[in-house]
Amino acid sequence: MPTLEHNGSTFQVDEDGFLLKGMEEWNDNWVDYVKSSEGISELTDEHTKVIDALQEYYKKNGIAPMVRILSKTTGFPLKRIYELFPSGPGKGACKMAGLPKPTGCV
Amino acid sequence: MAVPKLEQLSKSVVQGPSLATGAIPTRDWMDIPVHFKEGNYAYPAKKEKVEYLDSQKGLSFPNARIWSPEDDDWKLPEDWKEIILNGLKERLGKFRSLKIFMDCCVRCGACADKCHFFLGTGDPKNMPVMRAELLRSIYRNDFTLAGKLLGRMAGAREMTVGVLKEWFMYAYQCTECRRCSVFCPYGIDTAEITIILRELLHLVGVGINWILEPVSNSNRTGNHMGLQPHTYKDNVEFLADDIENLTGVRINPPFNKKGAEVLFITPSADVFAEPGLYTAMGYLILFEAIGLDYTWSTYASEGGNFGLFTNNESMKKLNAKMYAEAKRLGVKWILGGECGHMWRVLHQYMDTMNGPADFLEVPKSPITGTVFDNTASTKMVHISEFTADLIKHGKLKLDKSRNSHVKATFHDSCNPARAMGLLDEPRYILDHVVDWVEMPENTIREQTFCCGSGTGLNTDEIMELRMRSGLPRANAVKYVHEKHDVNMLSCVCAIDRATLTSLMDYWNPGVRVCGISELVGNALVLEGETRGELDDGLRTLL
Numbered sequence: 027m028p029t030l031e032h033n034g035s036t037f038q039v040d041e042d043g044f045l046l047k048g049m050e051e052w053n054d055n056w057v058d059y060v061k062s063s064e065g066i067s068e069l070t071d072e073h074t075k076v077i078d079a080l081q082e083y084y085k086k087n088g089i090a091p092m093v094r095i096l097s098k099t100t101g102f103p104l105k106r107i108y109e110l111f112p113s114g115p116g117k118g119a120c121k122m123a124g125l126p127k128p129t130g131c132v
Numbered sequence: 133m134a135v136p137k138l139e140q141l142s143k144s145v146v147q148g149p150s151l152a153t154g155a156i157p158t159r160d161w162m163d164i165p166v167h168f169k170e171g172n173y174a175y176p177a178k179k180e181k182v183e184y185l186d187s188q189k190g191l192s193f194p195n196a197r198i199w200s201p202e203d204d205d206w207k208l209p210e211d212w213k214e215i216i217l218n219g220l221k222e223r224l225g226k227f228r229s230l231k232i233f234m235d236c237c238v239r240c241g242a243c244a245d246k247c248h249f250f251l252g253t254g255d256p257k258n259m260p261v262m263r264a265e266l267l268r269s270i271y272r273n274d275f276t277l278a279g280k281l282l283g284r285m286a287g288a289r290e291m292t293v294g295v296l297k298e299w300f301m302y303a304y305q306c307t308e309c310r311r312c313s314v315f316c317p318y319g320i321d322t323a324e325i326t327i328i329l330r331e332l333l334h335l336v337g338v339g340i341n342w343i344l345e346p347v348s349n350s351n352r353t354g355n356h357m358g359l360q361p362h363t364y365k366d367n368v369e370f371l372a373d374d375i376e377n378l379t380g381v382r383i384n385p386p387f388n389k390k391g392a393e394v395l396f397i398t399p400s401a402d403v404f405a406e407p408g409l410y411t412a413m414g415y416l417i418l419f420e421a422i423g424l425d426y427t428w429s430t431y432a433s434e435g436g437n438f439g440l441f442t443n444n445e446s447m448k449k450l451n452a453k454m455y456a457e458a459k460r461l462g463v464k465w466i467l468g469g470e471c472g473h474m475w476r477v478l479h480q481y482m483d484t485m486n487g488p489a490d491f492l493e494v495p496k497s498p499i500t501g502t503v504f505d506n507t508a509s510t511k512m513v514h515i516s517e518f519t520a521d522l523i524k525h526g527k528l529k530l531d532k533s534r535n536s537h538v539k540a541t542f543h544d545s546c547n548p549a550r551a552m553g554l555l556d557e558p559r560y561i562l563d564h565v566v567d568w569v570e571m572p573e574n575t576i577r578e579q580t581f582c583c584g585s586g587t588g589l590n591t592d593e594i595m596e597l598r599m600r601s602g603l604p605r606a607n608a609v610k611y612v613h614e615k616h617d618v619n620m621l622s623c624v625c626a627i628d629r630a631t632l633t634s635l636m637d638y639w640n641p642g643v644r645v646c647g648i649s650e651l652v653g654n655a656l657v658l659e660g661e662t663r664g665e666l667d668d669g670l671r672t673l674l
Binding site: 040041042086087088089092093094095098103104128129132 | 175178341342345346349356357358359360362363366367370374401404405406409590592593630673
């Protein structure tokens, strides 16, 4: 599995670039790394709100929320979430929050 | 892995040098090794998923490790060859169909250009006859007299690591859709060849993550997504909230309700991701409209069965929860949602694997009194059969004009069409709820073209392959899109709903994808509704 370094932190990632050990290895340096790789120019409170919501939901449910639930809990319309995370909530936001990618018929 | 631009890919399909465009291979197929590179293979199963599955009772998934198809050394067990050959021997004894399929092919080639993978890639080894030949050549070498005596002259070859790698490449460039079988004069079921190839590969720890992770989730939580009971319930209730916002009608979906008449089981993606969510909203609205005494289950919370894409044992184990839950809840029969491969498992294997379900009754619609004799052994009815019967008896108040924003066509999802013969019921429903047209004759009903990403190939790292193998389907949609302004591709499968969406976005932007039940939900008039103008039906954002 690939390993990468950013600001002195070392991260193990899977083939899709998601954190292999999830939130266990998640920290601010990871957020900073994903920010640049996802082409997000500046991290705002809105980004943080989405990440917090994802992590909180994941702790309770062991899976990322439905996008509509994310939209409801953050109060951001879907369009805004896509503006914040250009590659989408499943790829960009989940990756930044240290969540795994959902699998199955999706 | 970036997918090539449309112009580039479409040119490559029709002009690129391949057998399909008239370029004749210069070397014998046995002498052309496979070459793995980023984008032409699905990622191998994660070590911890394989370890978990291997630790489960009744399952065997040995040789968990970190490996890559791009490496020369696949870290196979030392005695891998013996394992494979013994595995083949065991299956030849166990499955008569396999032995017959190995023996009876006359290589007439009727199947060759019927495969969407061959049409999209032009790779000779994607002709179904060749895919089977990859295994048949080993069968000849070790299990037939002619092969033992004459070797390569009789089309036999020795099992090598190169052959194993070739199996991995082509067993995962087949979606077990069985279109080729429709044209085979002997009825050889290539899906069964692929099933066996994948089973054999699992014996030595060669499998893909996009399949084994859902299998592992399903074994642990009851569904592919890994939705735990409280999450599953929340998601369905969230959809009920949306319905209330849209129609003014409050639905309270029942969960794990003992003594309900009907147990309802559908793919978990229907309660997780778009556009399946709208199909699930359609189910909820339908059950509310007819006052069905039914229940959702947070245990039997998945219709699909990725076990079918791995081996017999995991398919059986994952399927067992359906009857087990029906028995625990004391329901009379089971109603199944819009899933594809689920119906191959239910219709062809469930009864013998985990039946007989003699504690259930032959399904009878409590609304119309219709007895579904066709399901007398499995006790499980398809939602389209159930809905079509309701419409036929005039039990639904439908307002077709509520789908006036839709011009639909219908994609026969491979398994419901070819593995259970569900051809007319969805069409009957469409006639009553929406304006729709058929795609060309040789791409529908029994001859339907696969979405190109079934059997667990719906993963993003092989997107170019998916867009190639989905091209025949996309091309037929393009025809009705241009000729009849079709803007919605309806289907009855959860994998379809996910994968056809990517396929349409690539080849036919502007065409969306939906389940039949979404269109039913759009058109259904509910008692006491206070529904305004929903210009995009259940998808309308308020």
